[in-house]
Amino acid sequence: MGSRAPATGLGRDLAVVAAIATAILLLPLGTQSGAALHAVILTLLATVLGQGWNILGGFGGQFSFGNALFFGVGAYAAAVLQMRLGINAWIALPLAAAAGAAVGALVGALAFRYGLKGSYFALVTLAFAEVFRILANMLPFTGGGVGLMLPLDTRAAAMQFASRVGYLYLIGAFAVAGFLLHVWLRHSRFGAWLVAIRDNEAAAAALGVDAFRVKLAAIVLCGALTATSGLFYVQYLHYIDPNIAFGPAFSVEALLGPIVGGMGTVFGPLVGAIVLHALSESTRNLVADVPGVSLALYGAVLIVMVRYMPGGIMGLLRRR
Amino acid sequence: MPDATILAAALVNGATQGAIYALIALGLTLIYGVLHIINFAHGAALMAALYAVLLLFTGLGVDPYVALPIVTAGMFALGYALQRMVIGPASHGRDENILLVTLGVAILLENLALVAFKSDTRTIDTPYAFATVDVGGVLIAVPKLAALGGALAMTAALFWLIERTDLGRAIRAVAKERQGARLCGIDVEHVFALCYGIGLACVGAAACFLLPSYYVNPTVGGGFVLIAFTVVVLGGMGSFVGALVGGFVVGLAESLGGLAGITLGWGENMGQLGIFLVFIAVLLFRPQGLFGARG
Amino acid sequence: MTMLKAAGLSIRFGGVAAVDGVSLAVPEGELCALIGPNGAGKTTLFALLSGFLAPQSGAVEFDGRTVTGMKPHAICALGLARTFQIVQPFAAQSVRENIAVGAHLRLRSRRDALAFADEVARRVGLAGELDKPASALTIAGRKRLELARALATRPKLLLLDEVLAGLNPQEIDAVVPVVRAIRDSGVTVLMIEHVMRAVMSLADRVLVLAGGRLIAEGPPAAIAADPRVVEAYLGQGTAARLARSGGAP
Ligand SMILES: Nc1ncnc2c1ncn2[C@@H]1O[C@H](COP(=O)(O)OP(=O)(O)O)[C@@H](O)[C@H]1O
């Protein structure tokens, strides 16, 4: 990296995204094993979930402990729109993203208008996720605690696929969209502003950065992208209930991937998702499928990462 | 309009529950006041303490009230060690890191409990579980009365510790001005760990008073901790009196609200929802100063 | 034309009147110094002028517009940039990235902002440190970075809060011409400064703040000889420094 011409690395980042997209496209040539494809699909789902969190938490420094809020809103929007209103899944996709964005705007407008930061922001996101979990239990059109079962309709036109390859390409497309969003953040004015706010909000304001609007835009993007992962979950597994949708598991998964991979980096969410899924797969092989083991492991990983590797895996690979 | 006995029972229930909330919230507010962090592991610690009480009872036949000193001391030791060996070293001087580490501890504890005890909800069967005393015509369950008295006594002990002892003075010095305290020769890391330990000891005591009339499962802490956060935020972060008063306010509101909910035919969910909405509203609308907006 | 005008600005913290009825005017193109003993309220006055604090009474007019009650970022967008006495770098970012944040106020393109950052760095003498993380800079380097970031917003008016404090004499001699060049490029400057040698050589006019009030103003030589000013500084040894600095005839 020369000191004269400011090399931005945009070309390199785009090349890596293209390589990842190609790898996803070609993967079915390498394996048709359902289990292998399933593992890759879940890893990519975790990647998208992590990407959503990374926009707000990694780039913006606003740690959400309740990102399941957006996941759940996307999942329920997808299920309710299709099952209650008969709307096609492909049309439900932008609507689910918009619902995630709208909830993001609501939470962000309240939290950032009143200057919530750090622990308080984390608490408020957690509380909103809980409120939505209770609402999903109470409201008539969500199916209550029983949840919603999306009827089988394996046609691409209904965004359902007979083969896992279709789902691989679908979540792959979401992930690539997430990567492109990240590359844009890394190389745009908006991203520079967001990172400046993370590093020092007062200094950013003194340089003309409107912290409220930038953070609000970040949580809207986070909500929209995370909601698409919720929609994918419903299309793939055909079922959602309040505890899956708004419970702590996805909130934890959303933040853990970027923390392990490297917060505020373009490829951290992917690296983190791969490492975590490899880890939980290998423990599953060791101790069968005892509930709690993989989440306990996640807790331990979180502690160890913050203690010994605060920059995540990408932090170790970085030049500086 | 419910009759006077039901109302009185609801008041006693609310006061008992409030005393437990206050005890949990006192630990939380102490940790916040000194370390300036929100202890996300507080609920998990309560859960761990409840299991400790359960195991002491079912395994060794130790009565929960007899177990009080054991569990409280054990939780203190756990808290001291956690802060000294895990949370402190992982913070790297950044509050965000502490936030994440306490979340990690919470996830770890809750899921270890899930591995060890499955997701079953368990209770203990004490001889006095259904004993009641008659106070002015109102029948009050003995465990509830013990919880009320015990929580008040523990709170008084904590006040005495903070206000009247050398340790309390050191704690207050660190809370106010940690650099200054360091310069005065106070071992700040030690005080941090003591505070975290005392915070968890409060939770241990709460568990002993709670279990005879309550239950335990791996996720039991979650509900309490959000309520404790509400109490602490209501009463003002770092304020002991606030935590005490806030605990009773929330306990009574919950109990009377539940009574109103049943009388008016709303669901049980309304009470829960109400607490979270109050929590969000309080977080948002309290004056800036209480929110530790640093810088 | 008047670039900056304040009328009756006041703010109290608890019982302390940190800034107490301050009125001032800085004409376009001037380099004006604001001096006064520690705790006089200089930094607080800057915070009021730049929107970081809202005055309890009084008004601020910048470039012909009332900006009282506006947010700092909006005031900055109008062309008023400030530096911080306690430097506030984006520590994890490179010097170039730090300066580019300022440049982005006027430049949308990342490439343009980074290129402009290089140009500004050259003007303040940071060209050799562009790829270093801000946290690796010396105190002098960080002060230059504060200056560079503010400058990168292409301000009409710069408020500099003790950019020379903590620098050694050689470093001061290196930065003084930088400030002069900024003024010569057409930027109006209001600077808080304790280094009297620099004030004497740079300022067109000096304002003196003590106890939250403006107690004197005038050309540097006259201020140095003003008994009220000497008195305000008594006990701080600045009267002697003023005399030694050669400002008085
Ligand atoms: N945020 C604040 N809260 C309370 N007092 C303050 C605050 N900021 C400044 N002060 C007080 O206002 C007075 C002026 O401070 P300051 O503007 O920093 O002085 P100067 O920059 O001239 O040294 C001092 O007495 C200081 O203690």
Ligand SMILES: [Mg+2]
């Ligand atoms: Mg100052």
